[in-house]
Amino acid sequence: MYDLDKIRADFPILSREVNGKPLTYLDNGASAQKPQVVIDAITKAYAEEYSNVHRGLHFLSNLATEKYEAVRGIIARFLNAGDENTIVLNSGTTEGINLVAYGWAMPRFEAGDEIVLSVMEHHANIVPWHFLRERQGVVLKWVDTEADGSLDPQKVIDAIGPKTKLVAVTQCSNVLGTVVDVKAITQGAHAKGVPVLVDGSQGAVHMPVNVQDIGCDFYAITGHKLYGPSGSGAIYIKPERMAEMRPFIGGGDMIKEVSKEGIIYNDPPMKFEAGTPGIVQTIGLGVALEYMMALGMDNIAKHEGCLRDYAMQRLTGLNWINVQGQAPGKAAIFSFTMEGAAHAHDISTILDKKGVAVRAGHHCAGPLMDHLGVSATCRASFGLYNTKEEVDTLVDALELAHELFA
Numbered sequence: 001m002y003d004l005d006k007i008r009a010d011f012p013i014l015s016r017e018v019n020g021k022p023l024t025y026l027d028n029g030a031s032a033q034k035p036q037v038v039i040d041a042i043t044k045a046y047a048e049e050y051s052n053v054h055r056g057l058h059f060l061s062n063l064a065t066e067k068y069e070a071v072r073g074i075i076a077r078f079l080n081a082g083d084e085n086t087i088v089l090n091s092g093t094t095e096g097i098n099l100v101a102y103g104w105a106m107p108r109f110e111a112g113d114e115i116v117l118s119v120m121e122h123h124a125n126i127v128p129w130h131f132l133r134e135r136q137g138v139v140l141k142w143v144d145t146e147a148d149g150s151l152d153p154q155k156v157i158d159a160i161g162p163k164t165k166l167v168a169v170t171q172c173s174n175v176l177g178t179v180v181d182v183k184a185i186t187q188g189a190h191a192k193g194v195p196v197l198v199d200g201s202q203g204a205v206h207m208p209v210n211v212q213d214i215g216c217d218f219y220a221i222t223g224h225k226l227y228g229p230s231g232s233g234a235i236y237i238k239p240e241r242m243a244e245m246r247p248f249i250g251g252g253d254m255i256k257e258v259s260k261e262g263i264i265y266n267d268p269p270m271k272f273e274a275g276t277p278g279i280v281q282t283i284g285l286g287v288a289l290e291y292m293m294a295l296g297m298d299n300i301a302k303h304e305g306c307l308r309d310y311a312m313q314r315l316t317g318l319n320w321i322n323v324q325g326q327a328p329g330k331a332a333i334f335s336f337t338m339e340g341a342a343h344a345h346d347i348s349t350i351l352d353k354k355g356v357a358v359r360a361g362h363h364c365a366g367p368l369m370d371h372l373g374v375s376a377t378c379r380a381s382f383g384l385y386n387t388k389e390e391v392d393t394l395v396d397a398l399e400l401a402h403e404l405f406a
């Protein structure tokens, strides 16, 4: 049973007011709020269990190392990765994808080699590939979304040619909410001998993930969207790909020995984790993932599916709102524009006066904005604690904005 009142009570910030109104937090796509168990774990880690990890032989260092390293196993369980050594801990998806770009792709790709991307990728899954285009002459091949915002897996597979070296695709669009059949894409790409990177920043938040079933080579997550601390995250890397990778950032922890003559690297995955990591952030992420798994990812998906259906019905009922992206089975993420030329920033400012937090702008998805022919949208993105009443509050606030701008 999904006890929404109890779940909401777990998140202290949800009971605060904003501009004299109860907070309606619909900016989960940007970053999610944190349950008390995560806040407590962070406090405890600093107050009672803090030291640097992997280095000392003293009690606190061992304790912190134990807590930190346990998170690798939690993430492996959360992603159904099987072996926890497939998990590289980091600060989030941006770092994870850059590791793949610098550590795996850069030494292997040559001028004329291609990377296939969907047009709805987040900049974190675009800019590192543009670096390869600028520096090495790699070619980016873009696959458009359909009119309803869906991505046809076959079109992605068809875009793979003899020069394609990687497919990099999101599992869930942070703008349209479109859920992508990354398993079908992976099967098609692998049949052509091409590895697949999945950006799981949004996907892992909204649905159960099984990276072994998807079969992808890389799967990146970011902790702050998963109800955990910012500055935490991980990337799953298939052992075959990890064996091909060279380290990206050099420093302490990723080595076994350093001498004037050379270095001996640490074993993977630590070979790819240089310097003092986000110790407490990672510990907090572990607690957040345990929290989500205790609620049940299927239950979260089911609850958010009800919110999606209700929000879709209410928003499409407003004939002056244009909802971008209506793909079947999408996540509860709604980007929209308003007729009457009100800018997304103006709409979000009015909503804020009513305590409703949404995001306005390009959502770090420039190519998608170009494809849609808009410069900005408002985005309401729902999370595991949101309610149908909050959908109503959003619609009431939009009606007010429409009255003001119409």
Ligand SMILES: Cc1ncc(COP(=O)(O)O)c(C=O)c1O
Binding pocket: 029, 030, 091, 092, 093, 094, 095, 122, 124, 125, 170, 172, 173, 174, 199, 201, 202, 222, 223, 224, 364
């Ligand atoms: C789909 C997607 N990919 C990547 C990112 C980047 O995540 P981070 O900034 O946490 O590295 C985001 C964050 O908005 C996202 O929504």
